[in-house]
Amino acid sequence: MSDWEDEYDEEGTAIQKPAAKSAPTEWKLPCGDSQSKNVFFGTRNGTRFGASGKDRADRRGDYICWRGGGEGRPFPPSTGRGGEGRRPFGYGKSDFSPPVTITVENASVGRVIGRGGAKIRELEESTGARIKINKGEYEGEVVIFGSSAAQQKAKEMIEDLVADGSSRFHSGPGGMADHGRGADGGLKNGSVWSAAETQAASGAPARVSIDWNTIRENKEKYEELKWKDLPPMKKKFYTEAESVSILTAEEVSEWRKENNNIFVDDLKEEGEKRPIPNPCRTFLEAFELYPEIMENIERVGFAKPTPIQSQAWPVLLSGEDLIGIAQTGTGKTLAYLLPGFIHMDGQPVPRAERSGPGMLVLTPTRELALQIETECNKYRYKGYKSICIYGGGDRRGQINLVKGGVDIVIATPGRLNDLQMNELISLCSITYLVLDEADRMLDMGFEPQIMKILLDIRPDRQTVMTSATWPTGVRRLAKSYLKNPMIIYVGTLDLAAVNTVQQTVLIVHEEEKKSYVFDFIQNMLPEDKVIIFVGKKLMADDLSSDMCLQGLAVQSLHGDREQCDREEALKDFKESRVRILVATDLASRGLDVHDITHVFNFDFPRNIEEYVHRVGRTGRAGRSGTAVSLVTRDDWRMAPELILILGRTGQEVPEELVLMAERYEKHKREKDMCNPRGGQGHGGRGWGRRDGGGRGGRDRGQNWGL
Structure with a gap:
């Protein structure tokens, strides 16, 4: 007979107590090992105490081992790690239910865990259950401890979290199917199937052969089917002011040179190059036909547009895709926000009949997302509602805001991709897309999430990309997801720190x-x-x-x-x-x-x-x-x-x-x-070139330069 026997505390965490026997012949530590020090070990006569090393080996009595931090890691209730607020075994047993086991495919385990364990912590906090994940070769087990109500709530949330059909759920040993059933209850090991049926069905899954060549060949056909019922969309909203139209080529060139050396180019790959719109030197030249925007600008008190705003507004209001390369702090946010407001307001589908948001701004960090939302609220137009979606925020609250209806979504790629994959937000209604600080998003490793997000946004959208640099990764992203864009450089084309x-x-x-x-x-x-x-x-x-x-x-x-x-x-x-x-x-x-x-x-x-x-x-x-x-x-x-x-x-x-x-x-x-084949020898990075381009440097002659 073992010296120790398993019991469970009220939240389902395994604990041990001395087995009922008259004279134990050997003392075994219930948690940790004999070398552990300064560990809360148990109670005697209602008093908690710690014991270390040799002292513990000599103790006898009815001890309680508090375990909350994982196998062999005891924590006192005061530490706040696992044991906080818990009671020893023997208390509150009426609230306890045996653990529930849910089996999911390994591909879906990550959704339950979340980035850095964020999702599993959120599930535990919102349900009161404790969740443990055991990952196997092909599928993982999600074990849920706690009261029946907490287990049921956690089980429902986990099943909602994993996409329908992507995982197989069933109750395992000790799971919900075992409740109230004895050995003759007809449910063995938590299954409705007999042992013979279970064994017969447990063979290796059939291999599914996917003809990738056929899928690639028919890619355009599948895309056409996906987007065949799109509602109509309008992009062009620009009427050139007379004072802008009468500018000569020499005057435009001189103005661009005087305003931070603006350089504009058409990246259309086929056919004749399009004429570049002349810059709008005042707010009135850009927004004379939009008095509500003019009122907001006058209320804020800006004197004149920044260089990138002057050149970006006529391009965007003309319905063209745009790449804006400029340092932070040059007014890029307002350069894409105001045309975005006008774009949404001018769509043929009435606002009440749209299935979701019309404008999406993707940005690398929470701080920048919140800052853009502040700008949206400052220049509020036609009562459009904006929300900020980012990791680390209240996920449930963000979902509720989306369900309540929203016009503009400002998001970090990770959290938006999370909501998208779980079908909690629809992106098919977006007609105006902004990839803000694209180089930073790529540096932070967000490219996979960005690509998944863009798959669900209609391909005929208008797209704006801003970046402070023009490295290869940004060029590749631009070439893949923008259609015949124009590009605006503001400032020197060589990478350089500010002169001030x-x-x-x-x-x-x-x-x-x-x-x-x-x-x-x-x-x-x-x-x-x-x-x-x-x-x-x-x-x-x-x-x-x-x-x-x-x-x-x-x-x-x-x-x-x-x-x-x-x-x-x-x-x-x-x-x-x-x-x-x-x-x-x-x-x-x-x-x-x-x-x-x-x-x-x-x-x-x-x-x-x-x-x-x-x-x-x-x-x-x-x-x-x-x-x-x-x-x-x-x-x-x-x-x-x-x-x-x-x-x-x-x-x-x-x-x-x-x-x-x-x-x-x-x-x-x-x-x-x-290493003559490597050439670069440093992870593919091209270090400082004497021609001044630098790594990812901006070169007029390289437009796409892939």
Whole structure:
């Protein structure tokens, strides 16, 4: 007979207690091992205590093992991990039901778990059940512990979560089918089938042969069937003002040159090139026929359009697809929002008869999504309703908002793809699509989600893509999902940091970084405001903790923080309650904070584009700024491109950085000689070109350049 026997607590978690026997011959630890220390071990006479090592081996009595963190990981009720609020076995048994087991195919297990375990935590919090997943070779088991009501609720939510028909659900041993049945109840092992029938049906599944060649050959036919009943759509809403139409080619060219060197091109691949619309130099030239928009602009108090707005509005109102390449903070959001409002209002299908939203804006981060939603609300038009959908937010609340009816969806790709795959949102009604900060979305690995989302959006839509750079990945995405777009570059076509920022580069050892950053902080003036960029979330927490211990007012911003904490951190920084923000590259784009005086690169970014974005957080809205970057030996591959950036803006280039670049170039040449087929030798990345293009650099002659 075993020294211990299994029981279950009120939430279904397995626990052990000494078996009923008169004189146990050997003491066995119920959880953890004999080397574990400082572990809450049990109770004696109602008092909880901890025991460690040798002490535990000598104890006898009726002990209780609290287990909530997984096998062999006991936690006291006070820790908040698993054991919080639990009672020992013997209490509340009337509320307990044996665990329910649901079997799902391995392909669907990820939906139950969610990114980083977010979905399974949400299910546990909303149902009160505890959920464990055992993944097998072909299918996984979802085991649900808790009361009957909690189990049933969790089971229904999990079945809703997994797409109909994509998984096979059945109750396993101890599952719902076992309730109230004994050995003669006709249900053995939770199945309605006999053992013989079960065995006969348990053979290997039949292989399904898919003729992929036929599917590819008939792709256009399948797409035509999918979209054959589309309602009509209108794209053209532009009437050129007389003051715009009378501009000569020379006047237009001079205006573009004076306004950040705007360059416009037609990327139509076949047939004659289309004429490029002349820019609208005032708001009235663009929106004279739309008085409600003019009222909103006058209310906000803008004096004149930004360069990208002036050129983008006539292109978009003419119904063309557009690629806008410009740095953050240049007015790209308003450049696509206002034409989007007009586009939705002008559709032939009345608003009340549409099956879903008409406009979708995809964006890489929650912060940028919320900022775009703020702009939507500021320029509210015709009562159109917008919502923000992003991971980390209240999923159930977002679903309810979608079901309540919405006109504009602003979303991060991950959460929108989640709702789309579970058929909780329809995208077939969208006629105006925006891919905002496309390069950043690709950097963050969102391309698979973007591609799945676009499959459900009508192919004759109008599409806008904005990006701060023009690397190969963005070109590929643009070529696949935009139709004969026009492209607008604003600013120099070479990648370069802003001229209003003084850039200082310091060559240091890794272990010296913290002393440099604390030196910098001690010399800050009371009105200074700094973002300190780090490469890893762990370093953001570590550095901000060190600063807090020294009495500094600091906030941190990174992807592992809860959404409410991220919003609070950003608000504190914007409103200057704290003047130091430690952040990952989450804060390098799209954050609308105009009074940042300094950027401090504690860790140098992984590519030169990100360096430009970080530096661009300061020196905004006509102000000057300062950027300090720490460079270590490990960053030597970035030295050649960094020298080009510094040179273009007339910054001082440290001699040590030049030597570092020379050593790296020599190393690269030697490596290329050893590996002549590789050419690039660094994961396919093309490092700094002497012609000034840089990695993913913007080149007029390369338009699609694939």
